[in-house]
Amino acid sequence: MNTNLKISNVTKIYPGCVANDNVSLEFNSGKIYALLGENGAGKSTLVKILSGVIIPDEGKIYLNENNLKLNSPSDAKKNDIGMVFQHFNLFETLSVFENLIIDSDEQRESLREKIDTIMKKYNFSIDLDIPVLNLSAGQKQKVEIIRCLIRSPKVLIMDEPTSVLTEQETSELFLSLKKFSEEGILIIYITHKLKEVMQLCDEVAVMRRGKLVSVSEIKNENIESLANKMVGQNLKTIKKKKTKTSSDQLIKIMNLNFTSEDPFETNLMDINFSVNRGECLGIAGISGNGQSELFQVLSGEIISEKNSIEFNNNYIGDLNPQERREYLMAFSPEDRLEQAAIPQMKIFENVALNNFKSSNFFNNGLINENKIKEHSKKIISDFNVNTDNIELKSQFLSGGNLQKLIIGRELITSPNLLICFNPTWGLDVGAINYIHETLIKINEQNKSIILISTDTDELLKLSDKISVIHKGKLSKIMNAEEVTPEKLGILMGGAN
Amino acid sequence: MIIDINFIGLIIASIMASAVPLILASCGELITERSGVLNLGVEGMMIIGAISGFALMTVTGSLIIAVFGAMLAGVLISTIFAFLTQTLITNHVATGLALTIFGIGISAMIGKNFVGIPGKEFPVLFEGLKDTIPLLGPILFGHSIVFYFAFSLPFITSYFLKKTKIGLIVRAVGDSPESASNQGINVRLVRYACILYGGAMSGLAGAYLSMIYTPQWIENMTGGRGWIALALVVFSTWNPIKILIGAMIFGGLTIIQFHMQAIGVRIPVQFLTALPYIVTIIVLVVISRDSRKIRLSTPSSLGKSFHKDN
Numbered sequence: 001m002n003t004n005l006k007i008s009n010v011t012k013i014y015p016g017c018v019a020n021d022n023v024s025l026e027f028n029s030g031k032i033y034a035l036l037g038e039n040g041a042g043k044s045t046l047v048k049i050l051s052g053v054i055i056p057d058e059g060k061i062y063l064n065e066n067n068l069k070l071n072s073p074s075d076a077k078k079n080d081i082g083m084v085f086q087h088f089n090l091f092e093t094l095s096v097f098e099n100l101i102i103d104s105d106e107q108r109e110s111l112r113e114k115i116d117t118i119m120k121k122y123n124f125s126i127d128l129d130i131p132v133l134n135l136s137a138g139q140k141q142k143v144e145i146i147r148c149l150i151r152s153p154k155v156l157i158m159d160e161p162t163s164v165l166t167e168q169e170t171s172e173l174f175l176s177l178k179k180f181s182e183e184g185i186l187i188i189y190i191t192h193k194l195k196e197v198m199q200l201c202d203e204v205a206v207m208r209r210g211k212l213v214s215v216s217e218i219k220n221e222n223i224e225s226l227a228n229k230m231v232g233q234n235l236k237t238i239k240k241k242k243t244k245t246s247s248d249q250l251i252k253i254m255n256l257n258f259t260s261e262d263p264f265e266t267n268l269m270d271i272n273f274s275v276n277r278g279e280c281l282g283i284a285g286i287s288g289n290g291q292s293e294l295f296q297v298l299s300g301e302i303i304s305e306k307n308s309i310e311f312n313n314n315y316i317g318d319l320n321p322q323e324r325r326e327y328l329m330a331f332s333p334e335d336r337l338e339q340a341a342i343p344q345m346k347i348f349e350n351v352a353l354n355n356f357k358s359s360n361f362f363n364n365g366l367i368n369e370n371k372i373k374e375h376s377k378k379i380i381s382d383f384n385v386n387t388d389n390i391e392l393k394s395q396f397l398s399g400g401n402l403q404k405l406i407i408g409r410e411l412i413t414s415p416n417l418l419i420c421f422n423p424t425w426g427l428d429v430g431a432i433n434y435i436h437e438t439l440i441k442i443n444e445q446n447k448s449i450i451l452i453s454t455d456t457d458e459l460l461k462l463s464d465k466i467s468v469i470h471k472g473k474l475s476k477i478m479n480a481e482e483v484t485p486e487k488l489g490i491l492m493g494g495a496n
Numbered sequence: 497m498i499i500d501i502n503f504i505g506l507i508i509a510s511i512m513a514s515a516v517p518l519i520l521a522s523c524g525e526l527i528t529e530r531s532g533v534l535n536l537g538v539e540g541m542m543i544i545g546a547i548s549g550f551a552l553m554t555v556t557g558s559l560i561i562a563v564f565g566a567m568l569a570g571v572l573i574s575t576i577f578a579f580l581t582q583t584l585i586t587n588h589v590a591t592g593l594a595l596t597i598f599g600i601g602i603s604a605m606i607g608k609n610f611v612g613i614p615g616k617e618f619p620v621l622f623e624g625l626k627d628t629i630p631l632l633g634p635i636l637f638g639h640s641i642v643f644y645f646a647f648s649l650p651f652i653t654s655y656f657l658k659k660t661k662i663g664l665i666v667r668a669v670g671d672s673p674e675s676a677s678n679q680g681i682n683v684r685l686v687r688y689a690c691i692l693y694g695g696a697m698s699g700l701a702g703a704y705l706s707m708i709y710t711p712q713w714i715e716n717m718t719g720g721r722g723w724i725a726l727a728l729v730v731f732s733t734w735n736p737i738k739i740l741i742g743a744m745i746f747g748g749l750t751i752i753q754f755h756m757q758a759i760g761v762r763i764p765v766q767f768l769t770a771l772p773y774i775v776t777i778i779v780l781v782v783i784s785r786d787s788r789k790i791r792l793s794t795p796s797s798l799g800k801s802f803h804k805d806n
Contacts (some may be wrong), residue, residue, distance in 0.1 A: 054676055074680030089675035091668045093792045102664050131792055264791060436797050 003029035003064060003154040003186045005050075010059030012045055014286060015458030019045040019077055020056065021210040029154070029186040032177060034218075036230055038209035038428040039399070043087070043190050046207070047157050048322050050188075051083035052076035062152070077103070082148030086160040088140050091155050092133040097144055111150070118149050122176050133264065136384060137164035137286065144175070155186045166286050167456070169491030176202050192230070192429075194223045208232050220426070235386075239492075240440050240462060250276045250448050251417055256308040256317075258297050266290035266472045268297065273467060273477055280439070282463030282480070287454050290472035292334065295452055299331040312416065317443045326356060330410035332420035336399065340406045343395030347387070347405065348376040349396050354409050375412070384434060398433025407438060418442060419450045424458060424480040436462060456485050462492045470494045474475040502627075505634035507751065512635070513709060515740075516646040517542070517701040517718075519726035522732075523649045524697025529729055530657065531690035532670040534799035536592025537577055540599025541695050545702025547571045547603040550602025550713045551610055559618060563703055570699020571692050573599060578691040581801065582684050582784070604715050615711025638683045640751045642704050649697075650736035657736075666690060670795030674759070675804035683802055698722070698767035724773070731780035734793045738783060745778040 001333055005027040012020040019042045027033050037043045043454050048054040049063065052070040061068045071385055076083065090099050097112070104111055111127070119125065124142050132140060141161060148156055158177070162170045177200065181187050189201055197218065204221060206213045206229045213229050251274065258268040266292050275281045285291055296302040297310070300321040309317040316324055321331060331338035337485050341350045352372045355361040361372050376390045383404045387397065394402060403423060410418060423439070424432040439462055442449055452469075453459050459480075468475040468491035475491050522536050528535050549566030553559060577595050580586045614675045621644070622637035629636070657663040665686060673683045705721075706713055732738035746795060749772035757768055783791065 051678075052680075072680055073678050077680060085678065089678045091671040091675060093671050093794075093796065094664070094667060098664055098668075101661075101667055133791070249586075262787070434598075 002284040003184070004062075005155055006062040007046070008052070008060045010046065010049060010056045010061070012042075012049065012054065015139040018210045020049070020059075022119075023059070023207075023210075023212050025189055025205055025212065025215065027155075027186055027188060029184050031180065031202040032181050032187045034188060034201035034204040035188060035190045035207065036194070036197055036204055036226060037477075038192055038230055039426060040209075040428065041230075043207050045210075046158060047188065047190055050076065050081060050155075050157060052081075059360075074103075074325055077151060080151065080154040081157070082151060082153035082155065083157040083285045084141065084144040084148060084159065084161060086163065088144060088391055090132045090140055090143060091273040093131055095129050095131055095167075096135070097128040098274060098299055099143060100128075100150065114446040115146060116149060118146055122179065125377050136196075136351065137288070138166065138169035141165070141169075141173070149180075151206065152201055153185060156180060156186065157188045160192070161189075161192045162191070162193065162486060164287060166492050167192040167485055168493055170196075188242045194226050196224060197226065197471045204373070206230055215456050220357070227429070240443070241255070246277050246279075246446070248276050250279075250312060251275050251450075252278050253298075254308055254310065255303055256331065257296065258293055258302060260293065266293055268293055268472045271297075271474055273474060275448045275450060275465075277416075278443055278450055279464045280443050280462050281458065282459035282466040282476070283450065283452045283468035283469055283474070284456060284466060284488050284492060285452075285454065286446055286457050289469050289492075291421065291452050291454070291469060293472070294469065295333065295419065298419050298450065299329075313447075317425075324355070325413075325415075328415045329414070330413070330418045331416035332406055332410055332418065332423055334421040334425065336406060337395065341394045344393060346391050347380075347394055347397070348373050350405070351376040351379060351390075351409050356413060359413075378409040379405065379412055382412065383438070398431075400434075403427060403431065403435060407435065411438070411442070414445075415447070417450065419452070421452045422454060423451070424455065459488070460485065501631050502634055503515035507755075509634050509639070511751045512633075512647070513639070513643065513747075514750055515743040516643055516723050517704050517709065517721055518728060518743040518746060519640075519740060520704065521648060521698045521722060522728040522743065523736055524654060524694040524701075524799070526734055526736060526739065527657075527666065527697075527731050528690045528797050529610055530670045530734060531666050531687050531799055532673060532795050532797035532800065532802070533581065533687050533691055534588040534592065535574070535577055535595070535691060536589060536726065537574070537595025537599065538719065538725050539718055540596035541570045541573055541698035542599075542702035542718045542722045543603040543701030543707070543716070543724075544573050546597045546706035546717055547607045547702075548581065548699065549703030550615065550641070550706040551606060553707055554610060554613055557616075559616065559707070562707060563700070566703030566707075567696040567699045570697070570702070572695075573651050574691050574695025574698075575688060577695075578688045582687050585801045585803050588610045594663035599657055600716060607713050607715055608613070610695045610713040613713065615707060616758040618708045618711065625758055628764040635670075638783070640704075640708050642700065642708060646704075647740075650740040653736040659665060668799055669797075673768040673797050673800075677802075687802075698725075701725070713722045724776075727777065728780070731784065733790050735784070736794065738780065741783070742776050742780045745779055746772045748772075749775055 007023060007025045010020050010023045012380065023046060034044045045054060047054045052073045055071060060196065063079055070076050100115060101108065126139050126462045138406060144184060161173060167175060177187055191197060201218055203217055205215045208230065253271055253273050256268065256271040260267055266289060297304055300319055304317045306315045306318040311327055314327060316327060323388055337343045352361050359479060361368055380390065385401050385404045386476065394398055424435050439449055451459065451462060463480045465477050466480050467477045468488060523541055525535060525538050545566040548569035549562045552565040553562035573595065577591055580591045581588050595787040618640050620638050620640055626633045657667060665681055666669050667682050669681060669686045677683050702718060707715060728742045732742055753768040753771055757765060
């Protein structure tokens, strides 16, 4: 049976921002549709409207000519619209089966049979009786998909589904999605990754700043044309000039181990590597394999043995982050609003948090506000932070601007080594480009970077050497030219 | 020396009786906390239950009206808490503390007219069977209906949480209210219900104190039992069966230290009085050490306000 889904003149306005501006779209089953746009383009708002999470201010939704009233997620479910959210909607402490039965009206036994049939059909293999928190991200996503499939949906919406998956898991997902589509499920695929759109989809709708920019068939598009539509301007592609790397060693990690008391953290086992001046070492891996522990050990949030880290001929394993900064190391943690900056504090106050003995931010215990403000203004202008109000609370900065501020704060003292963890996570293409350019510039100044990232493209673009972290162990360090995304994917999955 | 075996039975029975209010209040609070709500007002709800039960009994003369009235009083005062924390999104901790202070104050005010009035005898069940079995007779028989209810409650609670759909929904809401809401579960409704249930059980626990355990009204008669009930919930890692164990240890040590004081054991009284608190917490910490299990049974959203934005 054919499914036709129509979005008609949908508008949703938030204070200070039009999330969806008079959007109209039509979808038919048998095809896979991409909804493409940068962060904040309004695509998530649109699919949340389709799944009943958000109620639009204006506009109507029609499924097979029937006007749907979607006032809650259960309305969407009743109307056979299934949605897999970007951030999983699973209950971590409940078992897989409990997660699945919670919104089902079926008896335990018949539901179990149904789930088994679905898993066999699509080659999923998941233990139904273990708690969800023990699953990998890919498995969690499969649980979400099964949850939708139980209800035999007519429409399946996937919101940025590959952000947490490995290459292999991604291609498995694509196979499943194509199968669903052949079986008559209408698939709407939300993403900002152009490669995936080209690989998977039949038609693409591009959104920008809440407005629908274009609807076209994939065969008439290519990556550049889509990128330009998405960003609204011609993007220059940046590329790192491969310079010959020096052999002057800057940091060396020797036999570093970390055993966590929290069983849900990853233990680090026998970490050994070194980084030369002017070099960028990329550390790839699926999130949750020890990256955040490694970052914390390197930054001094977790203190290790003195001799395990040698930096610029000093043993610094037992120093805290402040002390390490005095040796000219700099850190940019993953979570901008939780770890790197304090959201309720003003921009210049956040700048002052990173103070050095030499920076003279404090005189006899009193804050030297003029000095800090002057310093903050310099960061804002040097690093293109799009605001001129240093009194602004940092929570009101966009992700991109906040990241520029943080990187700027770290770099203004010209450190010898910058350690960053997912520096472009969740940023839009413009900001990503800026951050990448900045990182390349650091290397050109003969300074070093350790880049821990879950974004394979980013690592291949910026790194001179790459290693993969899996279950707390590092793979051997490879030259970036020898590495392909496929090879990284295999290592990230734990194979040798 | 020959110890009368029935005397031991009686001591165990009195230990169990002193555990009853803790079990009732803890099991109620456990459901509240499992839904992600931290209600620190247990002490306040208990004392309101205690005065309401006693006052209704004195005024109406009906024990049934008194018991259910006390539960209703617990529900009413917890409705204030639910309205504040769920509808007006106030801070759980501050609101709960205010509830306790409010409860103690208002109960003292109402209670002024009831000080010194003798209570009524509360009917007990299976009185005749008490002497039929040695040791077990006095333990099993001759108690009030509330007593039997309290000792079945941990098992009912455990079954409810693990095996029923509604129990699953309560745990889901406590784990992630955002996900639950996206699944179409009415988070606010579930939390209201859990808070009100917790209020009813605290009210019943209070009524047990003023109507059955020591049938009279004394100002501040809950004497910190509400706080112990709260501690039991946390240190049992939200496990109703461990609450039962903890309440028995606490009740047991309270009774035994009374006897030790009576015999005149040469240990400072202050230490003996503190003993139940210390030992209960140590035992519960030791039996709940498995950090994996703690992670699995701790409601992840405990004490965090959930505000559904549109």
